[in-house]
Amino acid sequence: MTSANEEPAWKQRAVERSIKTAKLRAEQRVQRFLDAAQAIITEKGTTEFTVQEVVERSKQSLRSFYLQFDGKHELLLALFEDALSKSAEQIRAAAATESDPVARLQVAVSLLFELSRPDPNAKRPLFSDFAPQLLITHPTEVRVAHAPLIALLTEFLTEAAEADELRADLQPRRVAAMVMQTVMFIAQSSVATEDPDNHPITADEVWEFCAQGFVRQS
Amino acid sequence: MTSANEEPAWKQRAVERSIKTAKLRAEQRVQRFLDAAQAIITEKGTTEFTVQEVVERSKQSLRSFYLQFDGKHELLLALFEDALSKSAEQIRAAAATESDPVARLQVAVSLLFELSRPDPNAKRPLFSDFAPQLLITHPTEVRVAHAPLIALLTEFLTEAAEADELRADLQPRRVAAMVMQTVMFIAQSSVATEDPDNHPITADEVWEFCAQGFVRQS
DNA sequence: CCAACAGTGAGAATAGCGTTCTCCGCAGAT
DNA sequence: ATCTGCGGAGAACGCTATTCTCACTGTTGG
Numbered sequence: 001m002t003s004a005n006e007e008p009a010w011k012q013r014a015v016e017r018s019i020k021t022a023k024l025r026a027e028q029r030v031q032r033f034l035d036a037a038q039a040i041i042t043e044k045g046t047t048e049f050t051v052q053e054v055v056e057r058s059k060q061s062l063r064s065f066y067l068q069f070d071g072k073h074e075l076l077l078a079l080f081e082d083a084l085s086k087s088a089e090q091i092r093a094a095a096a097t098e099s100d101p102v103a104r105l106q107v108a109v110s111l112l113f114e115l116s117r118p119d120p121n122a123k124r125p126l127f128s129d130f131a132p133q134l135l136i137t138h139p140t141e142v143r144v145a146h147a148p149l150i151a152l153l154t155e156f157l158t159e160a161a162e163a164d165e166l167r168a169d170l171q172p173r174r175v176a177a178m179v180m181q182t183v184m185f186i187a188q189s190s191v192a193t194e195d196p197d198n199h200p201i202t203a204d205e206v207w208e209f210c211a212q213g214f215v216r217q218s
Numbered sequence: 219m220t221s222a223n224e225e226p227a228w229k230q231r232a233v234e235r236s237i238k239t240a241k242l243r244a245e246q247r248v249q250r251f252l253d254a255a256q257a258i259i260t261e262k263g264t265t266e267f268t269v270q271e272v273v274e275r276s277k278q279s280l281r282s283f284y285l286q287f288d289g290k291h292e293l294l295l296a297l298f299e300d301a302l303s304k305s306a307e308q309i310r311a312a313a314a315t316e317s318d319p320v321a322r323l324q325v326a327v328s329l330l331f332e333l334s335r336p337d338p339n340a341k342r343p344l345f346s347d348f349a350p351q352l353l354i355t356h357p358t359e360v361r362v363a364h365a366p367l368i369a370l371l372t373e374f375l376t377e378a379a380e381a382d383e384l385r386a387d388l389q390p391r392r393v394a395a396m397v398m399q400t401v402m403f404i405a406q407s408s409v410a411t412e413d414p415d416n417h418p419i420t421a422d423e424v425w426e427f428c429a430q431g432f433v434r435q436s
Numbered sequence: 437c438c439a440a441c442a443g444t445g446a447g448a449a450t451a452g453c454g455t456t457c458t459c460c461g462c463a464g465a466t
Numbered sequence: 467a468t469c470t471g472c473g474g475a476g477a478a479c480g481c482t483a484t485t486c487t488c489a490c491t492g493t494t495g496g
Contacts, residue, residue, distance in 0.1 A: 025443090026443095029444095046354075050481085050482060050483080051482075051483065051484085052482080052483090060444085060445080061444065061445040061446065061447085062445090062446085062447080062483095062484085062485090063443095063444065063445070063446085063447095063485090063486090064443090064444060064445075066483095066484065066485075067443085067444085071483075071484075072482095072483070072484095102433060133351065135406070135407055136264075139407075157432070160432075160433075164434065165433065165434055166432055166433065166434055167430065167431075167432060167433070167434050167435075168434065170426075170432055174419060174423060175427065175432050177419065178400075178404055178419060178423070178424065178427050179432070181400070181403055181404045181407055182396075182399070182400045182403070182404070182427075185399055185400075185403040186396055186399045186400070188353070189353055189357075189399055201392060201395065201396060205392060205396070206396065208388075209393065209396050209400075209428075209431070210427075210431055210432065211431045211432060211433040212385065212430075212431040212433060213385075213427070213428055213429045213430040213431035214375070214384060214385060214388055214393050214397070214428065214429060215320060215378075215383065215384065215385070215429045215430060216382065216383050216384055216385050216386065217385075217435040240472080243472095247473090268452085268453060268454080269453075269454060269455085270453080270454090278473085278474080279473065279474045279475065279476085280454095280455085280456090280474090280475085280476075281456090281457090281473065281474070281475085281476090282472095282473060282474075283455095284454095284455065284456075285472090285473080289454075289455075290453095290454065290455095
């Protein structure tokens with residue numbers, strides 16, 4: 001044991017100070033990678049970029065990339081997490097204008113649906129696109145990324161339950177998970193699901209489906 | 219023009235006969251690839267096999283593979299289509315024991331859910347696993363593969379509508395699409411969605427969700 | 437000012453995988 | 467018996483992710 005534990009505080013502080021600048025630059029570099037990747041994704045409307053592209057775009061080096069990220073999947077995860085988190089905030093803001101719990105839920109579902117569609121020209125063309133891949137390869141991390149949205153929906157559902165507007169036998173959190181999956185994935189595949197002559201599924205339909213189900217209420 | 223159009227019938231027949239055997243062998247070879255791939259998928263519980271593995275397993279050659287398939291995606295598509303089609307039949311059979319339209323739907327939803335889960339040890343561990351990837355790269359073909367299931371659900375929903383057990387404002391076909399997406403994708407991600415302490419989502423919950431939605435009926 | 441040094445860029449090297457190509461033997465038709 | 471074309475074996479190619487090498491630069495401690 002080289003008494004590393006009880007180093008005098010002044011020394012720790014000195015080290016920290018000397019490290020601070022390095023850490024700062026490192027964060028900036030990470031951010032440049034993230035920005036570059038986001039830009040490329042937005043441009044191409046797909047997540048099928050190469051690490052090289054990101055490196056060139058960010059004017060950094062491959063080595064740097066792999067020093068900052070464990071691999072491409074970590075970059076994607078970071079972007080995914082960020083996008084979902086920001087979307088959750090956006091949805092929360094939009095829903096705040098509604099006072100009725102059910103109306104809030106409707107806003108949330110509709111907006112989430114719109115945000116999850118592939119490429120309604122730019123803005124946030126992330127989401128369910130590569131989520132499926134990650135879902136298979138890194139389920140745990142995806143769950144973490146989903147957390148903000150689940151939390152938001154759970155919150156809204158709980159409020160609805162307290163206002164007695166929710167079916168009494170349901171647990172908000174579990175419904176939240178199902179709603180999120182449903183909305184995001186239907187949005188993702190709405191393009192593929194439609195017939196040539198059929199319109200794509202709309203946000204309203206999804207809302208109706210989630211809220212009411214399909215069985216006629218007696 | 220080398221008068222290929224008005225060849226005498228006998229010659230055509232001769233050609234056909236000579237081709238017949240070749241076609242037969244070709245089909246057998248295709249089947250061997252399919253079987254090998256299915257076996258590998260079943261064993262590994264994933265679709266991340268290499269073309270090489272399939273080739274070796276089927277004791278054929280790479281060249282043969284690419285003569286029969288346009289690429290790996292076509293093999294996957296074929297398996298996917300086959301699995302969905304067989305599942306549709308299986309569901310139809312299981313549902314046939316129910317006489318009430320809604321009960322039939324419940325059986326269908328529950329069974330589809332179980333069939334769509336990743337790896338409930340062997341049987342049919344296909345489905346939504348790689349569907350997402352294909353959904354992005356070959357949406358049209360995926361739609362074709364989905365057709366049998368959509369048709370089945372549409373049929374059941376239509377029967378329910380005729381028995382006045384369906385909300386009157388809904389179009390069976392569109393609901394069928396949403397139900398299918400919902401059930402299959404929730405099943406797929408049920409593993410990832412659960413908390414360590416939370417149970418995974420169950421077939422019953424999914425059915426309740428699809429059938430009833432979450433809003434309390436006045 | 438100098439010398440060690442940690443961090444970084446440039447880009448060559450490696451490795452896995454899908455896909456293509458080349459060569460060659462063999463079975464069936466003429 | 468020869469010709470034709472399918473199909474096997476596997477080398478070769480191209481693209482990516484990932485790792486490795488090396489030289490350079492700015493910082494730090496003396």
